[in-house]
Amino acid sequence: MKRKITLKQIARELDVSISTVSxxxxxxxxxxxDTREKIQAFAKFxxxxxxxxxxxxxxxxxxxxxxxxxxxxxxxxxxxxxGIERVANSQGYNVIVCLSDESFDKEVINMEMLxxxxxxxxxxxxxxxxxxxxxxNHFNEVINEGMPLVLFDRVTDKVYCDKAIVDDTMAAYExxxxxLESGCKQIALITTIDYISVGxxxxxxxxxxxKNFGFTIDPKxxxxxxxxxxxxxxIRELFxxxxxxxxxxxxxxxxxNAMKIAQDRGFKIPxxxxxxxxxxxxxxxxxxxxxSTVAQxxxxxxxxxxxxxxxxxxxxxxxxxxxxxxxxxSIIERESTKRKPAIxxxxxxxx
Amino acid sequence: MKRKITLKQIARELDVSISTVSxxxxxxxxxxxDTREKIQAFAKFxxxxxxxxxxxxxxxxxxxxxxxxxxxxxxxxxxxxxGIERVANSQGYNVIVCLSDESFDKEVINMEMLxxxxxxxxxxxxxxxxxxxxxxNHFNEVINEGMPLVLFDRVTDKVYCDKAIVDDTMAAYExxxxxLESGCKQIALITTIDYISVGxxxxxxxxxxxKNFGFTIDPKxxxxxxxxxxxxxxIRELFxxxxxxxxxxxxxxxxxNAMKIAQDRGFKIPxxxxxxxxxxxxxxxxxxxxxSTVAQxxxxxxxxxxxxxxxxxxxxxxxxxxxxxxxxxSIIERESTKRKPAIxxxxxxxx
DNA sequence: GAAAGAACAAAAAACGTTTTCGTGTTGATA
DNA sequence: TATCAACACGAAAACGTTTTTTGTTCTTTC
Numbered sequence: 001m002k003r004k005i006t007l008k009q010i011a012r013e014l015d016v017s018i019s020t021v022s023x024x025x026x027x028x029x030x031x032x033x034d035t036r037e038k039i040q041a042f043a044k045f046x047x048x049x050x051x052x053x054x055x056x057x058x059x060x061x062x063x064x065x066x067x068x069x070x071x072x073x074x075x076x077x078x079x080x081x082x083g084i085e086r087v088a089n090s091q092g093y094n095v096i097v098c099l100s101d102e103s104f105d106k107e108v109i110n111m112e113m114l115x116x117x118x119x120x121x122x123x124x125x126x127x128x129x130x131x132x133x134x135x136x137n138h139f140n141e142v143i144n145e146g147m148p149l150v151l152f153d154r155v156t157d158k159v160y161c162d163k164a165i166v167d168d169t170m171a172a173y174e175x176x177x178x179x180l181e182s183g184c185k186q187i188a189l190i191t192t193i194d195y196i197s198v199g200x201x202x203x204x205x206x207x208x209x210x211k212n213f214g215f216t217i218d219p220k221x222x223x224x225x226x227x228x229x230x231x232x233x234x235i236r237e238l239f240x241x242x243x244x245x246x247x248x249x250x251x252x253x254x255x256x257n258a259m260k261i262a263q264d265r266g267f268k269i270p271x272x273x274x275x276x277x278x279x280x281x282x283x284x285x286x287x288x289x290x291x292s293t294v295a296q297x298x299x300x301x302x303x304x305x306x307x308x309x310x311x312x313x314x315x316x317x318x319x320x321x322x323x324x325x326x327x328x329x330s331i332i333e334r335e336s337t338k339r340k341p342a343i344x345x346x347x348x349x350x351x
Numbered sequence: 352m353k354r355k356i357t358l359k360q361i362a363r364e365l366d367v368s369i370s371t372v373s374x375x376x377x378x379x380x381x382x383x384x385d386t387r388e389k390i391q392a393f394a395k396f397x398x399x400x401x402x403x404x405x406x407x408x409x410x411x412x413x414x415x416x417x418x419x420x421x422x423x424x425x426x427x428x429x430x431x432x433x434g435i436e437r438v439a440n441s442q443g444y445n446v447i448v449c450l451s452d453e454s455f456d457k458e459v460i461n462m463e464m465l466x467x468x469x470x471x472x473x474x475x476x477x478x479x480x481x482x483x484x485x486x487x488n489h490f491n492e493v494i495n496e497g498m499p500l501v502l503f504d505r506v507t508d509k510v511y512c513d514k515a516i517v518d519d520t521m522a523a524y525e526x527x528x529x530x531l532e533s534g535c536k537q538i539a540l541i542t543t544i545d546y547i548s549v550g551x552x553x554x555x556x557x558x559x560x561x562k563n564f565g566f567t568i569d570p571k572x573x574x575x576x577x578x579x580x581x582x583x584x585x586i587r588e589l590f591x592x593x594x595x596x597x598x599x600x601x602x603x604x605x606x607x608n609a610m611k612i613a614q615d616r617g618f619k620i621p622x623x624x625x626x627x628x629x630x631x632x633x634x635x636x637x638x639x640x641x642x643s644t645v646a647q648x649x650x651x652x653x654x655x656x657x658x659x660x661x662x663x664x665x666x667x668x669x670x671x672x673x674x675x676x677x678x679x680x681s682i683i684e685r686e687s688t689k690r691k692p693a694i695x696x697x698x699x700x701x702x
Numbered sequence: 703g704a705a706a707g708a709a710c711a712a713a714a715a716a717c718g719t720t721t722t723c724g725t726g727t728t729g730a731t732a
Numbered sequence: 733t734a735t736c737a738a739c740a741c742g743a744a745a746a747c748g749t750t751t752t753t754t755g756t757t758c759t760t761t762c
Contacts, residue, residue: 002495002496002497003496003497004467004468004496006717006718006719007718007719007720008718008719016741016742017741017742017743018718018719018742018743019720019721019722019741019742019743019744020740020741020742022719022720022721023720023721023741026720029739030739030740030741031740031741032739032740032741035740035741049463049466049467050467050718050719050720051408051467051468051717051718051719052467052468052469053404053407053408053413053468053469053717053718053719054408054468054717054718054719054720054747055718055719055720056404056719056747057404057405057408057717057718057719057746057747057748057749058718058719058720058721058746058747059719059720059747060747062404064447064469071433072429072432072433072436073426073429073430073433074429075424078423078424078425078429079424081423081448082422082423082424082450085423085448085449085450089449094447094449094464094465094469095447095448095449096415096445096446096447096448097432097436097446097447097448098436098440098445098446099433099436112400113445114445115400116355116400116401116402116403117355117402117403117404117405117748118403118404118415118445144353145353145354145355146353146354253633253637256637257637260637260639263639282604282633282634283633283634283637286604286607286608286611286634286638287637287638287639288611288614288638288639357747357748357749358748358749358750359748359749367711367712368711368712368713369712369713369748369749370711370712370713370714370750370751370752371710371711371712373749373750373751374711374750374751377750380709381709381710381711382710382711383709383710383711386710386711401748401749401750402747402748402749404747404748404749405717405747405748405749405750406748406749406750407717407749408716408717408718408719408747408748408749409716409717409748409749409750409751410717410749410750411717468718
């Protein structure tokens with residue numbers, strides 16, 4: 001058990017000054033070839049590695065990125081982290097992951113913990129509580145202190161910073177449109193409570209698609225699910241009271257659960273009812289039938305967020321201007337939807 | 352955009368020394384009530400927060416834990432991170448997550464990146480490549496440098512350190528036993544290639560259970576899957592050539608895929624064939640039928656690993672002695688297995 | 703009225719780097 | 733021989749803390 005060796009120790013051992021050692025190791029021409037070699041050999045032998053913390057202090061940059069997400073046991077978020085990690089690592093950054101558990105307080109605590117020098121910048125997706133509370137002071141504070149911040153997926157207009165998002169409305173519109181074009185006449189919506197920004201936007205896309213197709217919105221076909229416990233019950237109630245031939249769910253969990261209930265009740269998928277979900281995770285690929293979904297490309301979103309952040313950190317571009325990158329979504333057609341017959345297509349889209 | 356304020360700036364502004372400011376802020380009795388109050392008010396007004404990096408350098412501890420896992424888009428590993436994060440946060444530690452992508456080289460690079468002062472200790476699950484290569488020098492090196500290391504799930508005897516694991520053999524034994532006790536006579540095994548420690552141990556458990564029940568092992572009923580692409584094909588071949596009434600798979604993905612193929616071929620689950628998998632993830636809960644599984648309790652495993660590491664870091668207990676904690680697994684019975692009739696149970700178990 | 707002791711505050715050292723500047727020694731040039 | 737540049741190296745400052753040491757000033761006590 002040998003402690004890590006430092007410049008000072010090498011200097012003492014070799015009877016030269018610390019600065020000489022430092023220069024020798026970084027191959028400076030200021031030190032003679034002999035001493036340089038001697039020092040390098042010694043350093044190599046003792047496996048010298050500069051101490052990151054000391055360098056961080058000196059340079060006033062840590063090469064760490066702080067990421068705060070609502071949960072980690074979640075396909076989409078872990079995919080985003082994968083994307084962040086890839087880009088960050090390739091540029092020599094490490095990623096510190098913190099979880100807000102959808103709690104406003106934890107989000108604030110985590111930010112305070114990290115903002116005192118531990119990291120160079122933030123990548124964050126807002127917690128549900130923060131979204132509901134609409135209190136974004138903690139973000140504006142760190143921005144004011146000069147720390148770059150990138151928001152992704154769950155964002156807000158109230159904070160001016162770089163953002164990586166998908167066009168949730170548009171994607172939902174397209175998903176519902178797929179159902180409409182394949183012949184569905186009555187499409188149910190399974191969504192979340194309103195304050196989750198993405199849920200609201202996806203609902204909006206659903207509305208737009210229906211309107212564009214000349215249908216009216218039937219509120220009885222819309223189910224809002226508060227928590228996972230009531231998910232099953234709410235969906236069953238929908239099946240009890242309404243009839244429909246298409247279902248659009250704002251995540252794959254809702255969609256798969258709805259499919260199971262439909263199958264229990266003897267409906268054939270997609271012949272009797274078509275299903276499409278949001279988020280292309282493992283469930284969609286493994287369910288029976290496999291689920292058609294909107295892929296959000298979390299990896300690309302994470303990569304884009306990391307690139308924007310690092311760009312700010314390395315001082316490329318104007319530090320004051322912010323941009324919002326919209327990641328392209330794509331619809332993945334699987335067994336839960338019918339091939340669209342390419343008829344009955346309205347001439348102009350609202351997009 | 353105001354830079355973060357430092358002790359030095361406060362000192363200059365208030366015309367006292369840096370040490371006085373430091374002491375005043377930490378409420379030292381060495382500084383008079385007047386100055387103390389004045390300084391504290393000033394500090395509060397400018398929202399002074401001590402710089403973590405400076406403190407880390409001073410204390411030679413970062414309060415960061417380095418976690419290296421093979422992948423993150425994976426239910427089990429993200430659950431483990433959740434457990435680590437909980438414990439770490441409660442003790443004031445942050446978690447730096449790095450991904451090895453199952454690559455030996457990345458594992459080494461990540462460790463080198465973190466070992467130079469960025470963290471106080473490691474929590475790692477071995478990459479497949481490392482397991483195959485059996486080269487564990489990088490672990491022994493950091494241990495020799497006095498940095499605590501905890502391995503979890505995918506571990507090795509060749510490194511002497513704290514470990515958090517499940518008894519894979521035992522858990523597999525119990526899973527297969529459940530099939531046997533519910534009347535299965537011919538049980539297929541869907542597993543991974545040999546060098547993955549946990550895969551080998553689970554296979555061993557399968558063997559033990561069969562032997563204990565008086566059955567012989569039929570190699571034709573064992574499928575070894577190398578990568579996810581060939582998964583489907585291999586399983587189909589099994590169905591083509593063999594007949595069986597039970598399937599034990601070493602993860603839920605294999606199990607669910609096998610169930611789908613079985614259903615395609617008209618088998619009723621669990622009446623014709625029973626299925627049980629390893630790893631209680633989202634797939635098991637959402638598949639149809641829902642899958643009986645062995646829950647590995649990743650959260651507990653992560654929490655245990657973090658506790659052991661922090662224990663070492665805070666110098667409780669002997670720094671030299673290592674312990675291996677075995678997390679209890681539990682079998683979750685769902686729709687894919689029959690209730691066991693509580694007969695035909697052999698008297699003594701080999702466990 | 704001098705010694706002792708509080709009470710307060712400043713200075714300095716330390717953590718491990720990097721970098722700027724200064725200095726003494728060469729050898730060459732005028 | 734005086735001047736100067738090149739060379740090789742060391743000293744010191746800086747990053748922002750905490751802690752130990754040192755140094756004042758003011759009370760107290762005999």
